[in-house]
Amino acid sequence: MTDGVLVHLTDPAAWRAALDTGALRPPSLAGEGFVHLSTPEQVHLPAGRLFPGRRDLVLLVVDPARLTGPVRWAPGVPGDPPGVRFPHLHGPLQTSAVVAVVPYRPPAEPVLPRPDDALGRARALWLSVRTRRAAEVRDVPGGVAVLDPRFPHSWDDNRLVLSHPVDAGTVAASVAAVAADAGWPHLAATLAWSGADDVARELTGHGWRAEELVVMARPATPPLPGRRAEAVDQREVHDLWERSWRRDLPTSEADLDEVVAQLIGREHRNDRVVAVTDLAVREEGRVVSAGQLRVDGATAAFESMNTDPAARGRGHGDAVLGAALDLALERGCDLVVLEADATDWPRHWYARRGFAVVGTTWEVSAQAGATTESSR
Template identity: 90%
Template sequence: MTVLVHLVEPAAWRAALDTGALRPPSLAHQGFVHLSTPEQVHLPAGRLFPGRRDLVLLVVDPARLPDPVRWAPGVPGDPPDVRFPHLHGPLPTSAVVAVVPYRPPAAPLLPRPDDALARALALHRSVRVRRAAEVRDVPGGVAVLDPHFRYSRDDNRLVLTEPVDACTVAATAAAVAADAGWPHLAATLAWSGADDVARELTGRGWRAEQLVVMARPATPPPPGRRAEAVDQREVHDLWERSWRRDLSAWEADLDEVVAQLVGREHRNDRVVAVTDLAVREGGRVVSAGQLRVDGATAAFESLITDPAARGRGHGDAVLAAALDLAADAGRGLVVLEADATDWPRHWYARRGFVPVGATWEVSAQAGATIESSR
């Protein structure tokens, strides 16, 4: 299925998520939005943004566009036989099936509109790259870094989308960790057939966790109780309680670790539209989850229910509110990741989510792994 693309600065895209459409200056001045085919985008990129590697490509499904697309010649200097697509109307955010970091000369991975796995992987990778304080090219992908949240493995890790072997993963992670001062090594292995690499790293002393990628259409669930949208700060206490229960391995630095894990969360809303949803008991938040919207794809994240409040339907209320929001906004797909070995994946399956693929998250303590891989 053919897609079109539009190159844009991340801040302009984030603003469009709030208004529902992208309206670049060309729409007012020329009456259309400049689009490109994937094969053409290097021409406007080189002309308008020479040397830039902090932009994003909006992957547009032409079938979702309400206004006509007409093809016309480029500007002087473009090949004379090349025709560019022009959208004669604003670009709806609901027509954008993926938002992909544009980091030439690496070829961007552009999901098809009908490929739920590719759209899910693109969203998770894109958020990590776009919110990172620093991004480095490494074999197989990139390293994302944020020294303000050094204990957050989600923000200081390798994100690998092309096949590399276990030795390369271990050596690259060790080198970046040593330079950046990470207290851990971590990598996402997001290519088909990464199982053998994950198993080999386990033999080297790494921890490996397979995550099932699940998806469902953004349609509202049956009538029932719904959670409420809340200011994210109201969820902090629930997060702190949950992370303190789960992080006994970090006991010596527990206060700092939890503070960083809570403190990092506000940055997601800088790059995608975030809504925190919660259920209260006695005025206290006891269950919460998060919907992250990035065009026509939305991710459901961080569903937590206080142990003392489980079994009362709070998780269903949070998920239902997220699906309602996604459906109302015209999002076509809701995705999530669930531990392949734990019960939540079956809970989500009973609520319409279907497995579409898997990734691996691998991690280790930095010092021990550096020694073992010399």
């Protein structure tokens, strides 16, 4: 468990609503005058009382130093261990005080990052979003499998998401078992623990494709100079996405139209679990550059940066990123994170704009016994 943080257990829908208002106000605040918090070691007690048997909840990881209301400790209820005392927040729980949102799936031990752990917070956001938006979640060694049969071509929505160390054989066997049962046309897993390099490289020796992603982070301040992109309805970006997917997917893709339709159609689900804003630059009324900011408490992720090749070199990327950083600061975020291919040029572009590498994750995949040609 993580020292120095408090936690609050809630329904994901209540948390998503709080992201729009800036604060979580559970019924206890109006009825009793406070929000129930716990230490990480205590949370199983209220979980058992209030949510028996539920495994679809989230733990809000709270930095006490960011709370604006007083925290007072009070005894528990009859049946709690003797002498146990719980922290009560006398005021709403601001979303800016929540440094991570972690799925609560007992008896699995949740990974709770410290407020100063940029890598831990980044991994928590990406793993949590995948879990919270999934149509189905299954336990596997080292983490979970996320499934969504509506989007079988989306490897991001049908894969293993592993946050605890397991060996390469376990990864391969677990993915194969889930894929066979679910009818996946591919094998895919995210390896998000320190030291996963050896497992990823061992899998490449068995025909898997392994992609190393650097995790990069920076504060929302200072702002980038220059003009800013505009916030747009996500549907206005679909044409840019479609052009990109059609350009980048293998030309041998027989069902390209269906693949592209699924990859675009899946995107709206992110806003059901985190606050999503699409930012874009137009030329002659057409969106030629866009990126996306996903806010989950005090942590924001910058995603899906894309500029038409013919429109590059005109500062559009800076305009989109600058707008995203502005918005993150406005939403109360102190940390903005992203992932970049460890072998490609964008990581250096982001480094020149204040992002520092804080760690890595690995994406491993295979299809029909052969290495894959693209990552989805």
